[in-house]
Amino acid sequence: MTKPKVLISDKMDPNAARIFEERGCDVDVITGETPEQLIARIGDYDGLAIRSSTKVTAAILDAATNLKVVGRAGIGVDNVDISYASGKGVVVMNTPFGNSITTAEHAIAMMFALARQIPEANTRTQQGEWPKNAFMGVEVTGKTLGLIGAGNIGSIVAARALGLKMKVVAFDPFLTPDRAVEIGVEKVTLDELLARADFITLHTPLTDETRNILSAENLAKAKPGVRIVNCARGGLIDEAALAELLESGHIAGAALDVFESEPAKESPLFGKPNFICTPHLGASTTEAQVNVALQVAEQMADYLVNGGVSNALNMPSLSAEEAPKLRPYMKLAESLGSLVGQLAHGNLTQISIEREGSAADLNGKPITGAVLAGLMRQYSDTVNMVNAPYLAKERGLDVREIRHDREGVYHTLLRVTVGTEQGDRSVAGTLFGSEAPRLVEIFGVGIEAELEGNMLYIVNEDAPGFIGRIGTLLGENGINIGTFHLGRRDAGGEAVLLLSVDMPIPADVVAKASALEGVKVVTPLAF
Template sequence: MTKPKVLISDKMDPNAARIFEERGCDVDVITGETAEELLVRIGEYDGLAIRSSTKVTPEILDAATRLKVIGRAGIGVDNVDIPYASGKGVVVMNTPFGNSITTAEHAIAMMMALARQIPQANAGTQAGEWPKSSFMGVEVTGKTLGLIGAGNIGSIVAARAQGLKMKVIAFDPFLTPERAIEIGVEKVDLDGLLERADFITLHTPLTDETRNILSRESLGKTKAGVRIVNCARGGLIDEAALADLLESGHVAGAALDVFQTEPAKESPLFGMPNFICTPHLGASTTEAQVNVALQVAEQMADYLVNGGVTNALNMPSLSAEEAPKLKPYMALAERLGSLVGQLAHGNLPKISVELEGDAAELNPKPITGAVLAGLMRRYSDTVNMVNAPYLAKERGIEVREIRNTREGIYQTLVRVTVATDAGDRSVAGTLFGNAKDGGGARLTEIFGIGIEAELDGDMLYIVNDDAPGFIGRIGTLMGENGINIGTFNLGRRQAGGEAVLLLSVDQPISQEVAERAEKVEGVRFVKPLAF
């Protein structure tokens, strides 16, 4: 049998090539090629191992007639066109946990540098100034560290900070009380963290929920004299607002390893005496680069030789026999999970996935993985059907799978129930007609109210009083704002009681329109949705 052939196109630890060879692959290491050169060469290979330099464009993928898998040694995959790769049947993998310790240590190093003004003191000393009287630092012992994000990296930072005798508080929507106790932090809301923290460090991906999480308004709520560290993602902080608060002295210092625009050639923060920065060095240690190189080689070789799938961003862990039957159920499950994730915010300690009727005869793991991927995508930009269960376990979320073969109203049903601070919340869906690729997926129940709707594209969810004239008022509002309605889906508990409305629309609902909808007579709650 012909061995799979792999190209390593970016510089990485030489042991990666050894692992490929030991596990039954032929490997070429050819780095530094232009896009044109790679375009000519790529058709020879079954696997492509990259870091950040190689750009995997549609043109490259079109030429990669044999390619089965792309492996990114690291987390970010901005240099890979994942949707196009999926369309070409190419699996895209990354190594999301290989540089966790390194990034956490960099955050701690930046915090210590801020506390003692080490870069500034070093510059003055080397300039022959001996500026001893110019620098008065602060101790970290006894200070309160606020973590925004308490996942894999955040929990490592917490452990290191506790070793420095700091008190650690954390804001993370998925941090359960049990997990908080386990890692020794106090779970707080964001405002509580901003008011109490002497140091704030961010460890969250950049999503719609976290973009500008430290906005001008949020920064204004921080404790006077706070010091802020970001070694996570650019875009989490309003850099102009941070510069203003540094200049006023409200923020005593800031340390950034990441910027909204990179490479950062200019910034309102540059040149400030109480600001230090590094050029995205969070993962730049010998150990981390070795780890991610070895991991990507192991994952790719396992897939090419044995068919195993680990940390894939566009493919669940499925056998060839299961895939055709499970694919439409997974599409339905992901949409149900996404719906819950967008509506049921706050602490979610328990999630149950119940399969009823025909669905109960299937392997529940991929379906549960799809639910979790949809649920957590609002809070993580690297979550997928493979690593979602791991991320849920890491955060202490209890996941239950229930099979129920009884005959109900529907021949097949998937129900997702989450435990929230306000009690259990449940959504359910089924498959109708031609369910290939999720095309027949339908919502059948939302929070105890029966409703039939497709979950697709941009939508608007409204909870309202069931009363005459309401539909007309909402329709008029959409028309006045130039929003075309695709479908109008209604449900209610009883006549004259609580009702729900799901609108599919042809463009995203702006915050301004959502706020106007909230003011319509009879409206109780409004939430724009996207699938």
């Protein structure tokens, strides 16, 4: 078996390469290349490990014909075109926890530096002055800290602030009341936070919803004398408006580790009173650099070698421990999706994926992804679990996941139902011996079959002699039958025949089969 090949294109801890090798990957470390050089090289690799220097653009992804995963050693993925990568079926991972403590500590350090005006006091003292009476700081004890974003890093900042005897309020639409209690913060609206906070720290990604969250309007709403810290992402604050409010004194101080445009060679904030800044140092500690490098190597190797998915931004998580258990279910799910996609004609409007029995207790997202991959293969020959949900969304398909606690006839069951202009069409399958996928129902007709290779689906009138006629037709055309599966609704009613054959069935043979007496539908299938 050929080992997956990984390229490390940015400088990172050398132990990352060792981990790739120990876990079954071949790895090359080639840093500092131009985009053109990377485009020429990337087609040889299954994985690309980066930090912030490499820009994973559409042009690079187009050239990356074998690429399966991009791993960012760090949290920010502004340098990766995630949407385009998803369309190409490439998993994008980051390491959101490797530098969390480091970034949180930097925010706390910046808060203290603001409160006591340490940078300016240091500069003037080293210039030979003794400006003891020029600086009057404030204590943080008893003050209110406002968190914009209470996720992983925000919750660490909250814990440190509570240890400093501060009161912490948080604005985060995804923060549940129970989680707020757990981390010791009060959940508030953004307007409430602005009105109450003595210090504000930002801990949210840059999205369409969060861009310019501290706009000129919102900054004007802030409590007079507030001090603002941003160690998250540039673009969250209107920098020009912040500069004006520092000049006016409405905002007592600001500390930025990130800027809207980086590297920040110039800024309206430079030189403003009580403004301090650092050159994006939030993750710059020895411990953090080692952690994120090791973590990205572990994650990428798990995916390339074992199929485990963790910290992916465009695919459901699937641990390396879950992968072997889920693999037969995902094979079944993909086959069912493919079957219903090949048979349900017309404009598909919705799809539901139902799990019952043992399947109900499993991680449903990978199963849904596998169903969609099978279904969307009718529309794209490069579809996989990563880009299938995006293709489904582009086609306006309403995807529903349903979990049943009930026990049915089978110990485990997956059912896939698509809504079409002609009504719902449903197929169902199970696992034999927890490993072997089997179809057990097709459009309401019970039938047991393996779904693999080339097959022929026929709906006909249940009448004597039909099996002989179809067998003769295929034999006369040199087509060997592998397996034969029959089902029917009622005696003498509508019957279903599903047979596997050793070769693709030519169009003229399909036409001849369609012309046989009693035949209603003939559809060649491929799995």
